[in-house]
């Protein structure tokens with residue numbers, strides 16, 4: 001029922017917690033950049049699953 005918002009970082013697939021604008025300080029700092037990798041370090045984040 002609760003709305004799940006994705007992290008606004010384009011390469012990040014993390015779901016934000018309540019009241020969060022970004023999943024991590026990394027993503028917040030990376031806004032406005034065109035990086036293709038997310039290095040937030042969260043398990044399951046698409047940004048670090050490119051090795052598969």
Ligand SMILES: [Zn+2]
Pocket residue numbers: 011012013014023038039040041042045046047
């Ligand atoms: Zn991420």
Ligand SMILES: [Zn+2]
Pocket residue numbers: 007008009012013014022023024027038040
């Ligand atoms: Zn993120």
